[in-house]
Amino acid sequence: MRVVSLVPSLTEAVAVSAPGLLVGATEWCTRPAGLDAVRVGGTKNPDVERIVALAPDLVVANEEENRAVDLAALGAAGLDVLVTEVRSLPEAFTELERVLVDGCGLARPDWLEAAERAWAGVRPGHRRTAVVPVWRRPWMVLGRDTFAGDLLARLGVHNVYADHAERYPRVGVDELNAAGADLVVLPDEPYRFTPDDGPEAFPALPAALVDGRHLTWYGPSLVRAPAVLGAALGTGR
Numbered sequence: 001m002r003v004v005s006l007v008p009s010l011t012e013a014v015a016v017s018a019p020g021l022l023v024g025a026t027e028w029c030t031r032p033a034g035l036d037a038v039r040v041g042g043t044k045n046p047d048v049e050r051i052v053a054l055a056p057d058l059v060v061a062n063e064e065e066n067r068a069v070d071l072a073a074l075g076a077a078g079l080d081v082l083v084t085e086v087r088s089l090p091e092a093f094t095e096l097e098r099v100l101v102d103g104c105g106l107a108r109p110d111w112l113e114a115a116e117r118a119w120a121g122v123r124p125g126h127r128r129t130a131v132v133p134v135w136r137r138p139w140m141v142l143g144r145d146t147f148a149g150d151l152l153a154r155l156g157v158h159n160v161y162a163d164h165a166e167r168y169p170r171v172g173v174d175e176l177n178a179a180g181a182d183l184v185v186l187p188d189e190p191y192r193f194t195p196d197d198g199p200e201a202f203p204a205l206p207a208a209l210v211d212g213r214h215l216t217w218y219g220p221s222l223v224r225a226p227a228v229l230g231a232a233l234g235t236g237r
Contacts, residue, residue: 001104004056005029006046006066009217010084010099011037014060016220017100017109024054031213031221046070052077060099062086088150089119092218115222122226124156126234130183130208131160131176134168135191136198139176143169148187148215155230157185173201181205185233187212208233 004024005011011029015022015037025037026046038054041047043065051059051074059081061071066083075081082103084095093116100106132142132152142149143164152159160179161169176184184202186193189212193199199207210232214225 001058002054002056003104004040004051004054004059006040006043006059006061006070007084008043009219009221010060010062011035012217012221013096013100013219014104016111018104018106021104023056024051031219048073048077052079058082058103060084060103086147086218087145088147089154089222092147092222096218111220111223115220115225118223118226119154122154122230124154124230127156127158128183128233129158129160129181130185131171131179131181131202131205132185132187133176133191133193133198134187136193136201138170139173140168140170141176143167147218151215151225151229152185152233155226155233157183157233177202177204183208183233185210187215189213189216 001021002023003014003021005014005022006026008029011025012031015032015035022037024040025035026041026043027039028043040050044067048070059074059079061081062084071081071083082099086092086095096112097108101108134140134142141161142159143161143166145167149159149162160181184205185208186198187210211228213221214228
């Protein structure tokens with residue numbers, strides 16, 4: 001089996017489950033460390049010709065992270081393209097099984113079972129209300145129907161913009177500060193918020209700097225995500 005992955009979290013999921021299966025991955029696929037796979041461009045600008053030349057049996061992608069025009073081009077070239085849609089934790093578990101078991105022909109990996117157990121045991125001890133920026137210049141936040149928002153809700157963090165009409169609305173920083181939150185959650189991806197870049201824009205709010213991989217990736221990181229995020233958010237017990 002030869003697989004090309006256009007999604008960092010799926011790259012990690014496949015590589016951890018079956019080392020050697022991946023023949024191609026994007027430049028953004030940083031896990032696992034030392035991954036030996038041909039780089040095929042970015043998630044938004046994959047090199048279609050290079051992917052076709054690798055002759056994969058399967059290309060795994062995501063409807064949000066990858067462009068429809070690129071996926072259509074791969075399909076038109078005769079490749080089998082499996083496109084995932086993940087906007088909640090249950091969908092993540094379902095889609096991971098579809099990729100690994102149905103798509104790649106693997107046995108259901110132990111880490112996936114461990115992740116389901118870890119999340120089944122989540123019992124938030126302290127509930128918070130937060131704004132969750134994901135970009136700066138312009139400011140963009142988590143809105144409705146997002147995977148990261150679903151994880152936060154399960155950990156006891158209510159996203160102020162969870163009912164917004166858009167999934168990633170642009171909201172001015174003054175409005176964010178007046179939104180009624182008692183916390184600002186600042187992940188280190190897609191925008192890399194740091195102690196020196198982000199918290200100063202919210203002087204009246206405590207800031208939780210969180211690992212973006214544990215908040216936004218669906219793969220082996222889900223095993224430790226409840227503990228890692230709960231500690232950073234101050235909601236675990």
